[in-house]
Amino acid sequence: MRIQDYLKQHKLIMDGAMGTYYSRIENNQNAVSEYANLMAQDKIRGIHLSYIEAGAKLIRTNSFAANQQVLNITPAEQVDIINASYELAAQAVKESGKEVYIACDIGPIPELGGRTEEDILEEYRLICDTFLRHKPEIILFETFSDMVYIKRLAAYIKAVAPEVFIITNFCLNKNGYTSKGISARTLLEEIADTKEIDAGGFNCGIGSGHMYHILKKLSFPENKYIVAAPNAGYPEQFQNRMIFMDNEAYFEENMQRITALGIDIIGGCCGTTPAYIKKITDKIDLKEVQRGIRVKQSQKATEQKELRTNDFFELFVPGRKVVAVELDPPYDAKDDTILACASKLKESGVDIITMADSPMGRSRIDSILMSIKLMRECGISVMPHVCCRDKNMIAMRSGLLGAYANGIRNILIVTGDPIPSESRQSTTGVFDYNSVQLMNYVKEMNREHFTEEPIYYGGALNYGRGPVEKVIERMEKKIEAGARYFLTQPIFTDEDIDRIIYIKSKVNTKILCGIMPLVSYRNANFIKNEITGINVPDWVINRYTPDMAKEEAEWAGAKIASEIIEKLKDCADGYYFMLPFNRVSLMDKIKIV
Template identity: 30%
Template sequence: MAHSGVLLFDGAMGTWYADRFGQDMPCEWALLRHPERIAAIHNEYLLAGANAIITDTFRADTRALGSDHDTLLRLIDAAWRVAVDAAGEEKPVWAGFGPPTPDTNLAHDEEASFEQSVWDETALKIDRFLDRGARRFLFETFEADALPLRACAYIKKVCPDATTLVSFAVSPDGTTRSGRMGQALYLAACRSPFVDIAGFNCVSGPTHLLRFVHSLPEREKGTGKPLSIQPNAGYPVLDDGRTVYRNNPDYFADSMMGALEKGVAVLGGCCGTTPAHIAALASRLRTRTGGFTAQVPTLPTQPAGIVLQPSVIKPARNRFAELLRTGRPVLLTELDPPAGADPDMVTAFASAYRDAGAHIVTVADNPLGAPRADAGITAARIRRECGIDAMPHIACRDRNLLGIRSQLIALHNEGIRNLLAVTGDPVPADLAADVRGVFHLNAIQLIEYIMTLNSGLFDGDGFVVGGAVNLGATRFDVELERAARKVRAGAAFLITQPVFGEDGLHRLEVLREASLGVPVIAGILPVVSHRNAMFLNNEVHGIRIPPPMLQAFEGLTKEDASALGVRFALDTLRAATEMVDGFHLMTPFRRTGMVAEILQEYLADRRPDKGE
């Protein structure tokens, strides 16, 4: 491709500000308290050779700054004024937007209102920039496409002659920190009629980001749009408590020149880059291309040709998946991993369930936030030693993305092909002072991440992933929408919390009538005593036991209570059989005999000689 010019952005603002002026405040606050500092940085990049600069508004949102909307708008006004004064009439200024600051304390039923508030604030900032004269908009370091694509559509509707650039942050393996596949995000941006330039920035250094760009299949045939890359200077280290990047301008510039051969038309730098990096790159661009442009480069439009591997899973050697497809009821039993050094008990329980007729054993992941043996390792042992498939629960509570990926690779290597993705119970209050939940992903994002691995690393032999549904949710309409989002993310089946009484059956029917298009498996938890029933009803989130059932257990002996628990569970199975595609029987207090009895009675009911 012949180059009509390269658009060269500036480098980092945040890390360079910290190097120049210390870390006494975020660089965005400096716009109101020390605007001369931001002006100096803009001028340094312009003198270095950048022919476009970005406003100092990457973290300009009310949650990141702890400010109100009036202060936010004052900050945007200052950012625009400082940048325009520095750039003058010849160099374009781009209004910069970073990803919204997340709220990690949201309850499930608050997510929709939070997303709406994020959008309202984004639209408010766009309108302010437009009022001040902005016509170029950069959305950088995003890990998903929904918000920036919506923002670009809004901008083009209000101001059709505006220019938009969307840039995603990908790690060296091509995924975002939220688990999305960078290749798919890039394609979605390229396909949007409201996005003019698409690309990548941050997280990766130049070598790894260029390697990823080179791996994009048939990139030039598929977009007709310029590609932008703005990598970090490299990878940081901690030095005396400070995050430090190597001072490597020449290496950075030499590496970036390889981008021209791949058709990259927009260059720049992200974290760790400095005016020296941009000066080195500008010098090489002048020598190599004979100059570069402040205008948006254009590429000749060519026929669409990007071909992505499908994210549809094609499970191999997976009896559970085959059963789901046949429509026959599937029977799952759940075990907790051992809390101590007694692994033989779990394998004995799993073998008993195999003999009773269970199709697969699921293994909880530190239920109720209490430490137990690793669910994945326990599931792998059950599969190896007991002759029955096992399905570990994968909770988001205890692992960051690195740990989750490592666990998934290990599980795949062990032959595990079925997973249940869950957010995870909170850490108990007595441990909260010393233990923090990670929650790098939520359950929906975890399902999406596993799907990206299914279409890449595990292509052709991926995981079958299920999602959980809380029948006891206060806002069941919100829970139904979350279930639908899990299915859209790639969940192949849904497992409910335990079903109790008519209300539980009604909600199960509502879930079935929602027609989400995947099998629904009802949770069944036998109650063992009145005390157990009271605990479940009052202390375990998502479980509601009807008062008549609570009263029925009062005053019973251990044996009579167990028998009643079995009868109630069987009544629920029989009532729900026509509503669901299977059952997930949970083991109460190691009472495997109760669960085995329920399995055997249920299967006996369905024998042909019983009239089934």
């Protein structure tokens, strides 16, 4: 019987964990089950048989981590391991004498080591081709964090073998998001919209209790079968080992509640064993087919509420140049000077203050907290920078929620400067996200939490980083991730101006052109020689002298800035001023056109 026909009449039970169960049997948490496809075949076949005897109607090949990077293997060794994984599963099914489905299990390939997207896609195709030679009925992608590769791979598989049943499962955290910041709701919508996918849902990452609470808030697409395979729970450290507690009864109770929501395929992930599968097989009525809360393709959950306008974004109108000024927060708790600077900028007619997030990797007052204080005490619009370098995804989410609760509606999302070399032994960069990933995460938070008054966010435009077409390609990824505007690096040269004009002609977005009025001969030489990504030409340096007075040097910097603005006026939607040492008096010296 085809799996589609079985699912029309039954719930389907998958097996449980392979990797953690194998390491438990070996009494070695570092044991890698995929190697055992060649080195300990009887053990892998025995695990498959144990799950079948426990009642699993679908078993997964022992190939989740069978990629070159994780196992440190050659393509030829990879093919051998994958072939063995399918053959061992098939042998176990034959030995059991039962009708059991086999899913070819494909896990995510780490995006590390400088490999390109095309390199990784090619390896995925190798894995798929190896499995397809066995003429499988099911291919399963599991524990993924987005659809980037899956969409193309699903189309690739269906073009070669249209009869293959494709399942895609994603790994969520306790808040219902993947590590790429994509919500469970959005993933279900993407699954529904991808015709090549037959079933999809969630596995790993969370225990059965959290899985239930996430799933009960969702509506499921009517055109797909839905999968749930949570972990046994959360591991604890015991005698230098990470172990899962045995809680089969608790797991089974939650799986009953999950199944009652209308889930079609259930099973277990990390920490589960044949005992878990036996428990749910004995307790859950597999013939009670309930489709749960289904929504049509055209019905995306709830209707969109009317959005409130964003005061800053509304300033982008023809004939008006938006003015943003960046301030650096203090290194210490003394904020009198920066408050005075903000008040002065408000008097000068500046539209918004952007607040740097520990630039150059040196700790300052938190950009969000400082922005909130400026907004409240000075009555000026603010845009804190949110940098991916210093906070993990938990702290990032907390900070964004706190910013929103305190009235922040505009942020600039940046990947962030690296940690200074002298500090790297004691300080580590986090980088759970890059800027595009964090933008996607905020996009999801807007949909989930901030629907009536979303956060507007922009991105950095490093216009000189590599070929211009690559710069445009990255901009388009940020726009797809929800970026509404871009703030550029400081612009000085005619070549950089020409590049900005070209980019603006190719990309439909708002661009605030970076202007940095240099304030001394020393300042100009420092920026030219020590800050990467900023091209300060010799003619700029030559406008200063080492013995130039402070006021004279400021006027020189202001005049240069005014000249650059004049050249940019036909392509810039506004200007993003970076004032060295927070010299806000410069704004009264610069001519903005």
